[in-house]
Amino acid sequence: MEQLISIIGAQAFTMIAGLIGVIAFVVVNALALTWAERKVAGHMQRRIGPKEVGPYGLIQPIADAIKLLGKEILTPGAVDKPLYVIAPILIFVPVLVSFIVIPFDARLVVSDIGVGILVILAFSSLTVLSILLAGWGSNNKYALMGAVRSIAQNIAYEIPLLLALLPVIMIAGSFSLTAIVEAQKGLWFVVYQPVAFIIYFIAAVAETNRTPFDLPEAESELVAGYHTEYSGMRFALFFLAEYTNMFIVSAIAVTFFLGGYQGPILPGVVWFLLKAYLVVFVIMWLKWTYPRVRFDQLLNISWKVLIPLAFINLLITGGILKL
Amino acid sequence: MVERIKTGLSEILRAAPVAEADYTAKGYHLFAEVAASDLQGVARFFDAQGFYLAMIACVDYKEYLELVYIFANHAELCKVKIALKVDPAKPVAPTLSQIFDCACWYEREIREFYGVLFEGHPNLTYLFLHEGIDHYPLRKAQVPVSAADKRAMAALPVADGEDSFSINLGPQHPSTHGVLRVVLKMDGEYIEDAQPVLGYLHRMHEKMAENRGYVQFYANTGRMDYLGAMAFNLGYVTAVERLCGIAVPERANLIRVICTELNRLQSHLMWLGAYLADLGALTPFLYVFDDREQIHDILEPVTGSRLTYAYFRFGGLYNDVDDQFAAKTRAFVSRLRSRFAMYEKLVTGNVIFLNRTRGIGVITKERARKVGVSGPVLRAAGIPMDLRKMEPCAAYGAASFAVPVGTRGDVLDSYVVRVKEMENALKIIEQALAAMGEGPVMAEKVPKKLKPPKGDIYHCVETPRGELGVYIVSDETDTPYRMKWRVPSFSNLMIFPELAKGCLLADAVAILGSLDLVIPEIDR
Amino acid sequence: MTLSPSAFITAAWSLLAGLGVTLKAMFSPVVTSQYPRELLTIAPRFRGHTKLLADKDNPAKNACTACQICVKACPSSSIVKVDGEKREGEKRKTGTSYILDFTTCSQCGVCVEVCPFDALDFSADFNPAGFKREDFHYDLVKEFDKRIAS
Numbered sequence: 001m002e003q004l005i006s007i008i009g010a011q012a013f014t015m016i017a018g019l020i021g022v023i024a025f026v027v028v029n030a031l032a033l034t035w036a037e038r039k040v041a042g043h044m045q046r047r048i049g050p051k052e053v054g055p056y057g058l059i060q061p062i063a064d065a066i067k068l069l070g071k072e073i074l075t076p077g078a079v080d081k082p083l084y085v086i087a088p089i090l091i092f093v094p095v096l097v098s099f100i101v102i103p104f105d106a107r108l109v110v111s112d113i114g115v116g117i118l119v120i121l122a123f124s125s126l127t128v129l130s131i132l133l134a135g136w137g138s139n140n141k142y143a144l145m146g147a148v149r150s151i152a153q154n155i156a157y158e159i160p161l162l163l164a165l166l167p168v169i170m171i172a173g174s175f176s177l178t179a180i181v182e183a184q185k186g187l188w189f190v191v192y193q194p195v196a197f198i199i200y201f202i203a204a205v206a207e208t209n210r211t212p213f214d215l216p217e218a219e220s221e222l223v224a225g226y227h228t229e230y231s232g233m234r235f236a237l238f239f240l241a242e243y244t245n246m247f248i249v250s251a252i253a254v255t256f257f258l259g260g261y262q263g264p265i266l267p268g269v270v271w272f273l274l275k276a277y278l279v280v281f282v283i284m285w286l287k288w289t290y291p292r293v294r295f296d297q298l299l300n301i302s303w304k305v306l307i308p309l310a311f312i313n314l315l316i317t318g319g320i321l322k323l
Numbered sequence: 324m325v326e327r328i329k330t331g332l333s334e335i336l337r338a339a340p341v342a343e344a345d346y347t348a349k350g351y352h353l354f355a356e357v358a359a360s361d362l363q364g365v366a367r368f369f370d371a372q373g374f375y376l377a378m379i380a381c382v383d384y385k386e387y388l389e390l391v392y393i394f395a396n397h398a399e400l401c402k403v404k405i406a407l408k409v410d411p412a413k414p415v416a417p418t419l420s421q422i423f424d425c426a427c428w429y430e431r432e433i434r435e436f437y438g439v440l441f442e443g444h445p446n447l448t449y450l451f452l453h454e455g456i457d458h459y460p461l462r463k464a465q466v467p468v469s470a471a472d473k474r475a476m477a478a479l480p481v482a483d484g485e486d487s488f489s490i491n492l493g494p495q496h497p498s499t500h501g502v503l504r505v506v507l508k509m510d511g512e513y514i515e516d517a518q519p520v521l522g523y524l525h526r527m528h529e530k531m532a533e534n535r536g537y538v539q540f541y542a543n544t545g546r547m548d549y550l551g552a553m554a555f556n557l558g559y560v561t562a563v564e565r566l567c568g569i570a571v572p573e574r575a576n577l578i579r580v581i582c583t584e585l586n587r588l589q590s591h592l593m594w595l596g597a598y599l600a601d602l603g604a605l606t607p608f609l610y611v612f613d614d615r616e617q618i619h620d621i622l623e624p625v626t627g628s629r630l631t632y633a634y635f636r637f638g639g640l641y642n643d644v645d646d647q648f649a650a651k652t653r654a655f656v657s658r659l660r661s662r663f664a665m666y667e668k669l670v671t672g673n674v675i676f677l678n679r680t681r682g683i684g685v686i687t688k689e690r691a692r693k694v695g696v697s698g699p700v701l702r703a704a705g706i707p708m709d710l711r712k713m714e715p716c717a718a719y720g721a722a723s724f725a726v727p728v729g730t731r732g733d734v735l736d737s738y739v740v741r742v743k744e745m746e747n748a749l750k751i752i753e754q755a756l757a758a759m760g761e762g763p764v765m766a767e768k769v770p771k772k773l774k775p776p777k778g779d780i781y782h783c784v785e786t787p788r789g790e791l792g793v794y795i796v797s798d799e800t801d802t803p804y805r806m807k808w809r810v811p812s813f814s815n816l817m818i819f820p821e822l823a824k825g826c827l828l829a830d831a832v833a834i835l836g837s838l839d840l841v842i843p844e845i846d847r
Numbered sequence: 848m849t850l851s852p853s854a855f856i857t858a859a860w861s862l863l864a865g866l867g868v869t870l871k872a873m874f875s876p877v878v879t880s881q882y883p884r885e886l887l888t889i890a891p892r893f894r895g896h897t898k899l900l901a902d903k904d905n906p907a908k909n910a911c912t913a914c915q916i917c918v919k920a921c922p923s924s925s926i927v928k929v930d931g932e933k934r935e936g937e938k939r940k941t942g943t944s945y946i947l948d949f950t951t952c953s954q955c956g957v958c959v960e961v962c963p964f965d966a967l968d969f970s971a972d973f974n975p976a977g978f979k980r981e982d983f984h985y986d987l988v989k990e991f992d993k994r995i996a997s
Contacts, residue, residue: 288869289604291602292679613878626892672861673861
């Protein structure tokens, strides 16, 4: 082992080990979340949810994964093949990159770069690109409409998302996620910045295309939106990305507003995951409670409410910090 | 009112007499036979008087085809039958589609089933059928469809604009609840034109009725509207009873009311869940199923079935209710009352729901009348018309309840009206339970083989979706000579294209859902 | 879209109220029954496919007399063939085969009601399954004999 480290260098070793760890975590996390979603949905609807495969249906996601892997990879005849094939793969790049900078614990971070949050935000814009490719490449009107909706939505909500994070960055005085967590030793930033937290949370739900903002895949309008034509493993990749994105936005919420890995008694990573999954639960809870907003309302909420509110909040924060 | 219409009508039809009909036996007050040249004038007269066109039926009397127009009024009970004789060799009639919008689809239906050509009709194409049908199905003699007729009817005008594209909403789409297909012409997310395409579930119940006995048709009624099977059953049974003059025991009538109202609750609950699912909220769907299940648990032991009950018989009921029926129904009534608060919190108050439904799909009173919509959709438009009040059958005459009406006519109003109707249904059930005494549930001496006297009847009842009209022509044999079903969803769907125009796709889905369509009922 | 503070508070409150409903439901007991592990009791009047009943005087014999009334009454011609034979010392025929094509039957119950000998009733068989059409061509006499034998 030490030999190996000396050959490739310590930094490269952590990167590779981290990547392997991240991929493993992404898969396990997505499987766990699909199970959790079905259980949450089930109990909120006064039913049980998965229960037959394994205790409490815990093996169910693995059975589903095997089923999806075993399916024939279908390519509909009319699709634009290169785009159609590349879209589900591309959607995974931002997902993996984001994990590299998230601090699970004080020292459990693959690469603590100084501009961590910028990396995440920059790469998360790529998600839109792959959704567009999927919608356009599918050569299906429903898929295209889903893709168009997705772009408008993501552009509209990236702005309040960023504006809500800025006050925290200003208070902490750093772009580094670890530094931001360390700055919350005393009080969590959610106490200083409740408005920013709410704006961030709404924007994050919209960014991940979850109800009440799930317009790109609104099943009662667009059948399945941008992934209408996908099946088997390609569909599974979209699915996996959706759940992983849900975890990432929750992880950022925890890092920025809820004190990250800090907490008494238990080790930091446990606290971090606990808080992150709690936020994930709230996102699921919203999905199983609310109807979907309409497209123009969705954009109105962002442009007319969230963005002005975020700006005001930013100005006030800046003013107070200056004093 | 009947007198006024009679004098008014007599003035227009100088030559033809306007006869008064026995309303109890026939279901209409006035009857007049008009010449083709007078028909449009008569229709204009009814339009000016604020009447709506309930339905158009065609009957093949072999020597001639008779077109039957039933006009009725929302405010007062006054029904008029106008008949027009058409030459079967060369069937041509004037169209009413410019005067009453709902005539458009009825005329298309008659065109493909009987071959009657309506002059001046803007779009006389196939509605249910297709080019593969070689004979006019409802003609008594075998009349082939000529190649020219096929070509004329098949011409579906599809025009793609330069900046628009067309998209198929259905027949397999999550929000069309069955196999309805709507061809949408879209400009981005906005709808320029919506054209429903019917017939995917067409089973020709009307033809089936012509070759089986009255008793044998019981089972068909529930198959038309699977959610309002009880109300359809009631409509059919009471129509035939009225035709034959069969009196039904009091207890049977009360049980009919209770069961029909339970069925109405079941249907409205199902609508509520499905509608919220259309809007993207999936959880209420499961909650209403929890409540619906309680209704099934009451009705299943009584009728033996959970969906297609076929419980009512000519003269009474298939079976008396069991001993637990009353207690279980009372328990259910109080249970559902307590659940309304939960629905209120989850749905009615929800700001997203309100913003999705308020102000879209607005139906004015005038448009509602012209298109002939009925049921909750009509009441949401502000017209307080309920056939349970207007023409009470079974024991509805004794029920006291206020008819809810909407103020704006939008989709939210139709939601509010339906919720209030559920509360009303609970009230009616309680009243009927209180009035229910011991007694027989079957009339004595109902012949095994019914042979109703010669004549016709237009009988209508209020189903969960609106006015169900049954038009039966009897020729004194044991099978109906002609049975026409005027189904509520058919007329309600007719208003969809104009509501959808200019809407967002999401709104169109919300509007379509608010009409509470049951596709097998439309297609029959 | 109104943005007055009171409207905003009502809106926010309505959203929280909705969350309250679903959270409460989450911790309420489930209402579903776990078919096939749990079976609900089948209502006595449940309309499955028809079955033959026993003769009142002789419980080992079916009550069908092959009178063909049900065959004529069936709206869908689902009762394909009913045969009977007259046995020694009996006044009426006894059914020897009663073929019901369940694929076209709509369980309307006309046959049960018209039968003058009360020989027919609904069974509680709610989950018939098969691989081909012929699996649903039931011979009710054979079924009756099997039921009596067991």
